[in-house]
Amino acid sequence: MTTLDLGFLASHGGSSMRAIVGAIAGDGLDARARIVIGNNGDAPALQFAHAQGIPVRHISAKTEGSEPAADQAICRAFEDSGVAWVVMSGYLRKLGPATLARYRGRILNIHPALLPKFGGQGMYGRRVHEAVLAAGEHVSGATIHLVDEEYDHGRIIAQREVPVLPGDTVDDLQQRVMAAEPGFFVDVLRSLASGGALPNPA
Template sequence: MSTLNLGFLASHGGSSMRAIVAAIASGELDGRARIVIGNNGDAPALQFAKQQAIPFRHISARTAGSEQAADTAIARALKDGGAEWVVMSGYLRKLGPATLEAYRGRIINIHPALLPKFGGQGMYGRNVHEAVIAAGETVSGATIHFVDEEYDHGAIIAQREVPVLPGDTVDDLQQRITQAEPAFFVEVLKSLAKS
């Protein structure tokens, strides 16, 4: 069993990151939060990192000068921070080649649907749940997968089903899946630490 040295990428609140950090603090997960990187300087995820004394950086195309420079800076910050695995916690930017190459097979994302259905560009947040309900699905859920060059495309690690109930609104379904995601992410990381 190995300690997971984790780097986090977040654009907003980073709810999965918060659950993972809590699991580390309680001893449930053998890991270390090495760095949090956000592309949005006002992201609550960065405030959380500051409160928890986790090193954090705001890196975006605007702060770095270009998408390519941001990609290089992200890869360097993760490496310099000691991250061996990268967890995307609501990170809404496509990763660049430097980061993908440096962490190939070690970047993990959670998607709020059962891939390969309802994935791809623009499929995040409410958009996913609207599409699931419009399609008349009776089951949705969350997928944890490796990240590659395409949105929501990398190899699936695990899936957790969540029912779509008759009369569900987009908000109902989103809330049910959002509640299931953090514990599911922690479970998957625990299994990766054992392998």
């Protein structure tokens, strides 16, 4: 078993982060939540983490003066907190070169579609599900992948399918995929903690 020292990045609610923190508290995941960083100081994710006793930081180009300075601050905050793995939970900013270099191969993101379809710049939130429905897909889902310099591009770690049902609206599909994501992320991290290495996709 490997205890995972996790750092989180979130922009809004951080639903996967909340599920992971819950799994740690319930002894279902061998991990420690070291810090939660948000680019939005009012993010509910930061409020949740603070209430759980997890250190929080608001770091953005606005707080640091520039995007490169924010990147350096994020990297330092993770290093100073003893973070080994970075989890992106609805973080809507592109990571900078310092953080990417320091944690390459250890930054995990979840995307609300089955990559490589329906990914890339601008493909987030409702836009993803609109595209899935417009394409006439019968299956959607979630993808956990490593993060690199391109949006939704890094190596796929695992995927979980979610059906697209007849008559689905964008809201219907979005809610179904969102419901699957948090437990899926916990399962992947549990596999990582158990084996000490990232699982290979089936």
